Amino acid sequence: MDKKQEAFLQELLADFKVEASEHHQSIINGLLELEKVPPTPVSQQLIETTFREIHSLKGAARAVNLIEIERLCQSMENVFHAVKQGSLELAPLVFDAIYKAVDTLNVLLTEIDKPEKSVSANTLSQLMKRLDSVQRSNTGLPKMTFAAPPPPSAEPAGGRQELVVSPPTIEEEIFVIENKKDVSPAVSLETPVSADVQRVKDTVRISTAKLGKLLLEAEEFISLKSTLSHYIKELNKRNHRDQITLVRDLKRFNRSMSRMIDDLLLDIKTTLLYPFSTLLEIVPKIVRDLGKEFDKEITVVIQGGEIEIDRRILEELKDPIIHLIRNCIDHGIETKSVREQRGKNPVGLLGITIRQESGNQIELTIRDDGAGIDRDKLIHAAIKMGVVTGESINKMSDHETNGLIFKSGISTSPFITDISGRGLGMAIVADKVSKLGGNIAIDSVQGKGAAFTITLPVTLATFRGILVRAFSQMFVIPTSAVDRALRVPIKEIRTVESKQYITLNGETIAMVHLGDVLGIAARKIKQDETISLPMIILSLAQKRIAFIVDEVFGEQEGTVKTLGPQLVHVRNISGAIVLGNGSVIPIVNIQEIMESASRTSGAQLLSDSVLGDDNADRRQKSILVAEDSITLRSLLRNIIESVGYKVKTAVDGMEAFQFLSEESFDLVVSDVEMPRMSGFDLTARIRGDKRFTELPVILVTALDSHEDRQRGMESGANAYIVKGSFEQSNLIETIKRLI
């Protein structure tokens, strides 16, 4: 029974939290509006609404036994009551006291579940006393006590007070009892009431029409099941219709299935859209508070709040937006006196504009008409932090220097305040935005103001990435960060201070090899003036770097997966996707790869003088490795590639022989025990073929008996290496001796 009771209380508390935050926001909205409008019938209406909100919050708090919140609301209510009665004017002093109370209320609300409270009983009673004195300030008439009773203070006062307060208490109690009756049957129906209550409450309102459409779309999937079984049956038939027809049908099936999946996904995503206004409603209050703190007067203009975006993006955007706003107020907008000196409107302007650029792209701009970015200060800070050198600054455009603001550790603020000065904020903002698949740019005119523009996808898109190969490994680069993919002739690559650059549309872009940055063992390529290299230009927070890759395969869609609990965070890799064939491809972490690239000293494969190198001649030689164990296959590949040979691998003798007839190799390294065709059989077949009489074969085997050696030699192998005594140098020497 006790447990049930507790679960019920928990349920109530969860309800309260949702309700309270709504009331709290409405109170703030009311106050902000009230501050703007002169006393008119309109403001009377606002006063009434705000009063109601405070009153409801008080009642709700009492229902769940949150006495402190209830009492604070009571004090606020008293003030509003006086205002309503016309006995108190909403002077700035009154607003300040109320705002202070609203802030404390917020702290109390967020700390409901925490055992330790940051608001002491003393702070609270001070606050209530202040509200109390504010309420009396305009009138000073004792009769006010009757019109609006003072709150019960921490030390219970006279009985009369109690009496005045008690009627609503009873009214509230009745409400609670009714509420209980309403709620309890529902509680028993709901599955475990636990810590997840809060999550359960996180709901999305969705129209039945939309839901109906979703159901229809989902139902269409049933047909996929039967169609697919039909094709499987068809494929199983020995004398199936001719293959071309079947392939054509399957292609058609694939097309319609893709469309069905995409439609359903799109419609489900639209149920997750929320207007920006739900996030931006907190902005006026923040601006007001900060403006007050810094003695700056600021007007906020928000445009496009009705534009909708994925609520998950909206949630993630909260911190970056608040940070940018704080930045505008702290660094951007000047104090009144400075603004007057500069001949500007003493009231600063903070504009937030949201525009839907295209179907799936939204542009959010936060603009101020303040001082703009102080270029010299920023450059100075950047040089001091060692992010750039004095010489490289001279080569940078204004656009590029402005981009320095996104570098971690750079702050132009001489004072470290709780708002800014630590220089971490902008780097974090850029990181968050890039994780959402967006990008951020800054435009600043010194003395006139700055504008931060964030471009975002409307929905958290299915992950899309460009599949590339760097040396022998495949990677996926998130498409959102790819500026462009192109081929650049080697002769257009310039080297400055051992770093490589390319010039694109007049812009100088640093160039590195993706494999070098990732630290994959490099396979050097021959420097040939005539060839061109494929590269991907990545851009993040106004910085662009060209990454050389060895092959670009095109775009890939998929679900991002983690690397598992053992690999919590691997530098430069943010996760992996699984391709249709089941292979796992690591995803490049843009933020980190850009940082790592800045530290990598140029593309090694080009800086080495290849010509005249002892290895140069060997580079053309290619070796075929046949081995069924994937571990050994990649080990052998790495060993042989590391000395500069080209390697192709086969999973068994059969595949190896097939490769041999398709292209030419200089040597074969083969395991002995393999499915389908053993190493002995492969060797025998090679020797039996006129084309390969001269082709050297090295057998690598676990078998270490005299007979096996004998058999190996009889089959025609040139060398025989035993796995148990295998040494890297041994294999390489043997290869070198044979070719």
Add this chain to the structure above:
Amino acid sequence: MIDDFTILKNRAKILAKRKTEGDADVNRLMIVEFLLIPERYALPGEAIAEVLPLRDFTPIPGTPAFVVGVINARGKIISVINLKSFLHLKEQGITELNKVVILKNGQMEFGILVDAILGAREISLNSLHSPPATLEEAGVEYIQGVTEDGLVLLNSTAIISNKLLIINQK
């Protein structure tokens, strides 16, 4: 004549009978024995989620040498480590290492590479010896004991919950 059902029932009875020799249940442990050439090792069966053949893996750049890479186990990505290099066991020559033993507890899950699975059986914990001095370099904390016939029983908790295994380069 005895019907099939009775025969089966009697068989079940015999099978269900506890072995009288040896110790009480608490001292017996089901183990899975595997080969890491040239040694035989074992892990408690309860620590092993499954065994998969290693068909393909993806190396992850920037990870320590003992991390072989990641595999796709029915749509889930699992990292695979080379126990030999993690435990600094002596490596001699090259071996196939083409089986993955997936170890799992509440928080952790990863695979270890082995050369072959030799089977599962029950052993008596009382029969375990302390590891010989030659094995101590590998770290005694990872070894629960050695059986009469020289099988090294690894301490699964010490391996799975090992903080050194976790790669967090943040």
